[in-house]
Amino acid sequence: MDNEDEISEIIAFLYENNFENKWSINIEGFIITAKKQKKSKYNRIYTSGCFDVFHYGHLNILIRSKELCDYLIVGVSTDELIEQEKGRKPVIPFHERVKIVQSINLVDEVIPQVDKNKQKIVDVYNIDAISVGADWEGRYPKVSCQMEYFPYTESVSSTILKKSLKLI
Incomplete structure (x- = not known):
């Protein structure tokens, strides 16, 4: 060589x-x-979701989150949490949703989201900021880190996709 x-x-x-x-x-x-190069706004950002029927809106939040940080941690909701929160099983099993998110080079680490205790994630993983869609503004649980709210990606959601495919 x-x-x-x-x-x-x-x-x-x-x-x-x-x-x-x-x-x-x-x-x-x-x-x-x-x-x-110039330091990122945050060292570590956490974002989370079900990621059941992954779509462009999911990708948007991952892109926007990574633009603001050096290390992006993504929580993927477990099947049990989805059943508990939404009253139905996910279309795509947890281990497959994890593999989908892990395959995206923007993501540095994927962890299971087993409950809605965001402060525990902030403490355990030394999170500087949490990123979510703007539809969560004013409704997101109180945490000790910064919050980043991103515009909702219009006309796309897992619910819309599932309904159009008659999956729910």
Whole structure:
């Protein structure tokens, strides 16, 4: 393997791991220097959801959340929590929904959301901010960290999709 191949591999690794948003990379000769770009607004953001029938609105909140932080933790509601909160089983089983969310390179860590105790998540995972859709403003449980409310993605929701597919 020659030096150009090695450099190409390093660059591919940096881009695959989303370093292009955090680092300025300069290649001169065979020396690669990287310096951290402007610090993100938050170190760690938490967002959560059922992610049952994943759609563009889900992706939007993950994109917007990651733009504000260095490390994005996503809570995926367990099947039991969905049944308890919504009175029905999810269409997609928990372990599959976790794999879907884990496969998105914006997400740094996926954890099960077993209850609605957000303060516990803030404390255990050292969360700086929680991000949710603007439809939660004024209704979200009180937490000791910052809140980020993002505009609701119009005309798309899991409920709309399920109804159109006659899944609920």
